[in-house]
Amino acid sequence: MVTLEAEALHLAFEGGPEVVRGVDLRLEGGRLVALVGPNGAGKTTLLRALAGLLPSDSGRVLVDGADLATLSARERARRIAIVPQDGQALQGTSLFDFVLGGRYAWRRPWAAPSREDEERVLAALAEAELTARRDDRVETLSGGERQRLLLARALAQDADLLLVDEPTAALDPRRQLWVFDRLAEQAGAGRGVLVVTHDLNLASQYADEIHLLVAGRIRASGAARDVLAARVLAEIYGEDLLIGEERAARWAEPRPFILPWRRPGPPRP
Amino acid sequence: MRSRSHVVVAGTMAGLLLVLLVASLGVGPGDSLDFVTAMRGARSLVGLGSELEPLLQATLELRLWRVLTAAGVGAALALSGALLQGVFRNALASPGVIGVSSGASLGAALAILALGGGAAMSLGAGGGRFAPLFIMLSAFLGSAVAVTIVVMLAAHRGRVSMPALLLTGIAINACCGGLQAAIMSFSLGDYQLLRAIFAWTFGTLDDKAALHVMVVWGALALGVLVIPFVATELDLLAGGEDDARGLGVRTGRTRALAVGAAAFVAAAAVAVAGQIAFVGLIVPHLLRGLFGRGHRQLLPLCVLGGALFLVGAEFLQLVTVGRSALKPGTFMSLVGGPFFIVLLLRQRREFRTW
Numbered sequence: 290m291v292t293l294e295a296e297a298l299h300l301a302f303e304g305g306p307e308v309v310r311g312v313d314l315r316l317e318g319g320r321l322v323a324l325v326g327p328n329g330a331g332k333t334t335l336l337r338a339l340a341g342l343l344p345s346d347s348g349r350v351l352v353d354g355a356d357l358a359t360l361s362a363r364e365r366a367r368r369i370a371i372v373p374q375d376g377q378a379l380q381g382t383s384l385f386d387f388v389l390g391g392r393y394a395w396r397r398p399w400a401a402p403s404r405e406d407e408e409r410v411l412a413a414l415a416e417a418e419l420t421a422r423r424d425d426r427v428e429t430l431s432g433g434e435r436q437r438l439l440l441a442r443a444l445a446q447d448a449d450l451l452l453v454d455e456p457t458a459a460l461d462p463r464r465q466l467w468v469f470d471r472l473a474e475q476a477g478a479g480r481g482v483l484v485v486t487h488d489l490n491l492a493s494q495y496a497d498e499i500h501l502l503v504a505g506r507i508r509a510s511g512a513a514r515d516v517l518a519a520r521v522l523a524e525i526y527g528e529d530l531l532i533g534e535e536r537a538a539r540w541a542e543p544r545p546f547i548l549p550w551r552r553p554g555p556p557r558p
Numbered sequence: 559m560r561s562r563s564h565v566v567v568a569g570t571m572a573g574l575l576l577v578l579l580v581a582s583l584g585v586g587p588g589d590s591l592d593f594v595t596a597m598r599g600a601r602s603l604v605g606l607g608s609e610l611e612p613l614l615q616a617t618l619e620l621r622l623w624r625v626l627t628a629a630g631v632g633a634a635l636a637l638s639g640a641l642l643q644g645v646f647r648n649a650l651a652s653p654g655v656i657g658v659s660s661g662a663s664l665g666a667a668l669a670i671l672a673l674g675g676g677a678a679m680s681l682g683a684g685g686g687r688f689a690p691l692f693i694m695l696s697a698f699l700g701s702a703v704a705v706t707i708v709v710m711l712a713a714h715r716g717r718v719s720m721p722a723l724l725l726t727g728i729a730i731n732a733c734c735g736g737l738q739a740a741i742m743s744f745s746l747g748d749y750q751l752l753r754a755i756f757a758w759t760f761g762t763l764d765d766k767a768a769l770h771v772m773v774v775w776g777a778l779a780l781g782v783l784v785i786p787f788v789a790t791e792l793d794l795l796a797g798g799e800d801d802a803r804g805l806g807v808r809t810g811r812t813r814a815l816a817v818g819a820a821a822f823v824a825a826a827a828v829a830v831a832g833q834i835a836f837v838g839l840i841v842p843h844l845l846r847g848l849f850g851r852g853h854r855q856l857l858p859l860c861v862l863g864g865a866l867f868l869v870g871a872e873f874l875q876l877v878t879v880g881r882s883a884l885k886p887g888t889f890m891s892l893v894g895g896p897f898f899i900v901l902l903l904r905q906r907r908e909f910r911t912w
Contacts, residue, residue, distance in 0.1 A: 342800050366806025373801055381796065381851040390794050394806030399786035399854075446805070 291318040291353060291449040291481055293339060293369070298348035300331070300338050300505075308334045310505040311348070316483050318449060321476040323492035324485045325516075326502035327525060332485045333374070333454055335502065339483065340371040340452050352450070366394035370446035372453040375436050379427040384438060387427050388413055391445035409445050416471065417441035432459040440471065451475055453484040457491060469495045489547045493517055501525070513544045528552060564855045571862040575629065578869050582625040583618060585876040591618060623766040628872050628886070629865035630774035631763075631827040632837055636864025637781055638824035639838030640845075640857055641816045644792035646720055649846075652838040653824035656727045656817070657704035660734035662828035663759055665700020667741050669693040670754045690765070693758070694773065694829045701825030704730055709817070718813065761832035761887030763872060770830045777826030782861060784819040788812050789853040796851070834868070834887045836894035841867050843901065 293316040300309035308331040316322050316339075324332050337343040339350055341357045350357040352368050360368075370391070379387065391413070392406040402410075414420050417437040422430075430438060436456060443451060453472060457465040469484075469491050476482045476497070486492055492499050493513040501509045501516050503525055509516045519532050531550035534543040583596040591599075595610060599618040602609040609615045635653060642651040653659060669692055708730050712722040738755075745751045791812040794802040802809050824838065841864045842856065849855055868886070875889050 337800065340804060342803050362803065362808045363806040366804065369804075371804040373804070379797070382793070386793075386852070390797075390805055393790065393794060396790075399789070 290479075291368070292316065292351075293450050293481060293483070294351045295335075295339060296348050296351065298335070298338060298350065299346045300334050300343060301346050302334075307346070308505055309338070312502075312505070312507055314339075314500060314507065316450065316481045318479050318481045319476060320497045321473055321482045321484070321495055323496035323499045324483060324502055325487070325489055325492050325499060326508075328487075330502045331505040332502055336371070336452050336454050336483070336485050340369050341365045342371070363394040366446065366448070368448050369450045369452060370443040370448035372439050372443045372451070372456060374454040375432065375439060375459055379430070379435060379438070382427055383424050384414065384419055384427060384430075385410060385423045387438060388442045388445050391442040391447075394446065409447060413441040413445040416444055433461070433464050436460060436464075436468070440468065444475075449480050451480055451482045453482065455485055455487065457486065457488055465491060489517055489522075489545075493544045493546060512542070514542055517545045517547060522547065564849065564859070567849065568859060568862060571859070571866055575862060575866045575869065578866065578873055579625055579629065582628075582869060582873050582876075583621050585621075585873065591621075620766075623768060623771055624763050625869060625872070626771045627766040627774060627830060628763050628868045630771065630778055631831045631834065632841075632864040632866070632868025633861045634774060634778045634781065634823040634827035634864070635834065635838040636841035636860040636867065637778070637857065638820040638827070640842035640853070640860040641784075641788070641792075641820040642838075643842055644788075644795070644853055644856075645813055645816045645820075646724065647796060649843055650839070651724075653820065653828070654731070654835075654838070655724060656821060657708045657730040657734065658701050658821055658824040659828050659833045660731040660738070661704025662697040662701040662825060663833060664704070664734040664738050666693050666697040666758045666829075666832070667738050667755045668700070669696035670751060670758065671741055671745065674751065690767070691769065694770070697758075697829035698825050700734075701821070701828060704734060705821040705825070718817075723817075757885070758832045759887075760885040761834040761890075763831055763886050766830075774826050774830045777823050778861070781819045781823035782858075784815050785857045788816045788819075789857055792816065792853040793851070832885075832887060834890055836890045836898065837864055837868055840894055840898055840901070843898075847901070 295312050295314040298309055298312045298314075299307060301307040312335060314335075324335065326332050334343065338345055341350065341360070344358070352360070352365075357365065388410045389402055389406065392402060392409060396402065396406060411420070411423075414423055417440055419434065419437055419441060422434075427435070427438065436459060440453075440456065443453075451472070456468050456472075460468065465488070472482050472484060473495055484492075484496075496513065498511065499513055499516040500507050501521065508525070509521055514534075519530075522530055522532065529549065529551050531548040533546050535546055536543045580593070580596070583600070584591055584593065591614065595614065596618060598607060599610045599615055600622065601607045602615070603619070603622070610618065638653045638658070639651070642653065642656065643649055645651075646655075673689055673692065708723065708726045709718060711726040711730075712718050714722070738759075742752060742755055745755075791802070791807045791809075794805055794807050795809060795812065799809055802812075827834075842860050845859050845863050846856060849859060868890075871890060871893065872886060875886070879889075
């Protein structure tokens with residue numbers, strides 16, 4: 290079973306203040322873990338470091354017990370796939386070629402894509418429901434389709450760890466659920482999935498475990514009901530929240546849902 | 559477009575280049591040569607058959623070195639431009655922006671200053687043989703020094719930021735340009751000297767020898783070796799640094815290889831033939847528009863296309879305007895400028911999205 294661990298991780302932007310201040314975190318294969326927290330808490334920075342894209346100032350990241358910093362770029366990419374937050378200007382290639390980029394770590398330099406590469410790409414496109422558009426150019430996609438394309442590329446990468454940054458920001462409610470269904474499937478298939486999200490409700494419904502990151506530190510970790518408790522949320526997001534609970538047969542205990550809800554009277558600080 | 563059609567395109571371009579190379583032997587300075595005679599003279603160069611009569615043979619050789627130099631220089635400049643445009647993710651990048659051209663010009667001007675104008679212009683017997691080699695070496699050195707300074711200034715903690723590289727490139731270009739202008743101002747009285755520097759600044763394919771051909775083709779061969787190690791990587795870099803690294807690309811190595819190879823081949827080209835503008839800018843642009851952005855196709859096609867472009871332009875010029883009326887750099891700018899504008903107008907929509 291694959292594991293990704295952060296040990297006493299400290300991260301800072303070059304010359305800037307520390308953004309992540311001593312985070313311990315563990316992601317195991319078969320689990321969907323959500324990382325939530327207010328804007329500027331350091332979620333994306335932490336995700337980048339966990340993917341090996343950002344050197345840590347102190348502390349380390351371990352993949353199956355091996356220090357991430359000692360792996361080659363290709364070895365790292367075979368184990369960890371990252372789904373970036375949509376926002377890059379995709380341009381110039383077909384959907385197929387874009388997703389083929391996910392196979393880079395598995396291909397020899399200059400080698401033409403193997404049959405397996407092509408099969409994986411087609412399977413990933415099918416998974417993202419983009420098969421019909423495989424020869425279209427990426428700039429013709431809508432925001433939601435681009436998000437699915439990025440997911441497809443990460444799936445083609447065939448890594449055991451999937452790190453996903455804010456995947457539902459541009460999506461309608463049906464597609465939000467669709468994305469988390471896919472992520473849950475990946476976890477069900479034995480992959481470790483870590484998703485950074487602002488959407489507390491999706492985290493509550495889908496995550497096996499939630500980490501709440503505040504000002505670079507893990508404020509709370511555990512089951513949805515414990516982490517997204519009214520008292521904790523009020524402290525972090527303020528009192529203007531409407532919090533309820535829902536039950537489902539697949540859950541041992543009810544899980545909270547949270548709505549931004551302006552209370553009467555002057556806004557509280 | 560799938561790769562098979564690219565092979566057809568490449569084959570067609572190679573064939574066209576070969577035809578142009580042979581046809582170019584028939585035009586240029588000296589008496590005209592018919593095809594059969596030209597081939598006989600060319601065969602003698604590789605040890606097959608006897609030479610032509612001395613004057614004809616000399617004419618042929620001069621033309622051969624000229625056209626082979628043109629092909630090598632065109633290929634090197636286009637490859638360099640394509641690599642740099644890929645690294646910078648900017649269609650306006652060309653060998654000039656990282657200081658290659660201005661550094662080489664300054665190096666050449668210094669060498670010409672040291673030799674004196676008369677020696678620099680002559681390629682005759684005796685001391686004249688040494689002069690072109692010295693100027694070429696000095697130009698190459700100037701290029702290398704300029705690029706090294708640019709990269710060192712742009713580097714911070716072992717990483718080179720691309721905007722910093724562009725900005726320091728502009729600064730170093732200004733410095734080199736200023737120094738060269740100063741050299742030219744101080745030698746206003748020396749007509750020969752000024753003429754030599756001037757000729758070099760606008761690029762020349764006259765008076766080439768086997769040495770020039772070897773230098774530019776040797777550098778080109780080394781540059782081409784880099785293509786397999788950067789082509790796919792440059793495609794993936796299009797999505798940004800982080801994105802490419804997440805996919806397993808060693809972005810630092812890719813950039814170093816691409817910029818290093820681009821600087822190296824362009825330095826050799828400029829050292830051999832002086833500044834020839836636009837080839838490095840326009841050929842990749844044209845081919846990208848026709849055959850897409852994938853560097854696995856684009857880079858090899860640029861090698862062929864650059865050679866074809868410069869040899870073709872030279873051929874056209876020799877046929878229409880006549881023998882060496884214009885320097886290739888001048889010709890290229892006169893034709894290339896308007897051509898580029900037309901291209902931009904046609905691709906306006908695409909261009910806006912950069």
